[in-house]
Amino acid sequence: MTPRWQRAALMPSWIRWLPCAFVYLTVIPQPPPFRRSAWSGRVPWDESAWCDPGSVDDWVDRARRRHAGRDAEHAELHAREHYAWMVRVRATRIELFAQMCQRRDLPVPHTVGELLCCLTGLGLFELTDDADDPWVLPRLDRDPLDVLPLSPQERELEGRAQRDDQAVLVAIAIRRLAQRTRRRWRRRVVTTSLHTLATSAGVSPEQARRSLVDLGDIAKLGVETGHAEGGLCLTVPWPDFRLRFPFTELPAPEHAI
Numbered sequence: 001m002t003p004r005w006q007r008a009a010l011m012p013s014w015i016r017w018l019p020c021a022f023v024y025l026t027v028i029p030q031p032p033p034f035r036r037s038a039w040s041g042r043v044p045w046d047e048s049a050w051c052d053p054g055s056v057d058d059w060v061d062r063a064r065r066r067h068a069g070r071d072a073e074h075a076e077l078h079a080r081e082h083y084a085w086m087v088r089v090r091a092t093r094i095e096l097f098a099q100m101c102q103r104r105d106l107p108v109p110h111t112v113g114e115l116l117c118c119l120t121g122l123g124l125f126e127l128t129d130d131a132d133d134p135w136v137l138p139r140l141d142r143d144p145l146d147v148l149p150l151s152p153q154e155r156e157l158e159g160r161a162q163r164d165d166q167a168v169l170v171a172i173a174i175r176r177l178a179q180r181t182r183r184r185w186r187r188r189v190v191t192t193s194l195h196t197l198a199t200s201a202g203v204s205p206e207q208a209r210r211s212l213v214d215l216g217d218i219a220k221l222g223v224e225t226g227h228a229e230g231g232l233c234l235t236v237p238w239p240d241f242r243l244r245f246p247f248t249e250l251p252a253p254e255h256a257i
Helices: 020-026 056-065 070-103 112-122 152-179 194-201 205-218 240-244
Strands: 004-007 027-030 125-127 135-138 187-193 222-225 231-237
Touching (some): 020 027, 020 112, 056 070, 112 125, 152 187, 152 194, 152 205, 152 240, 187 194, 194 205
Antiparallel strands (some): 004 027, 222 231
């Protein structure tokens, strides 16, 4: 019988913490638990847990091909700066995740197969003792604050980062709604409800309300309460807002624009 595949329930903030290859482990047969063998042919167990940014020369070549003349020199400079920034953020993430593993006395994973063992040790998966083909139960919906061995200062920083995550998720939902509205010069108006917006973003209504305040501060998003109870009228600066939040889901920091 061919299994039906779905995305595992996921706390979005794990995207900031886990190696990029963890996304392979978020696509699971329905319903869990399931045998590890169900992933055979789908999960590249021997591949690197962290994605490879490639060579800076490749980045420069692609940038120059998209531009000509003097613009090519500017494009090359931008590509080199972007590459250096991405590599620096990636290295910081690798170091932080290694620290979390070491605090839990877990081997630092280098491959996708090792990553599954590591995430099991952290409590994000449950595996039975059947070594040949264990049953797998994802627990990726757990909060990093409840899982990671964080210091008090790190917990405070994580709480702030999660608030930022929620604002980005709400912004993505607003951008999707704005793209369906009538085109206007430099702005678009979205009419929705707090509950609808929260559901689309995958956050609670209170988190959505707070995110709208945060987005008003960082993206000049004007928010007015509509006439209907619980209604919202959102004025979105366009296309700046679209360019700032082009993602389909919360991106890993080194892949954010």
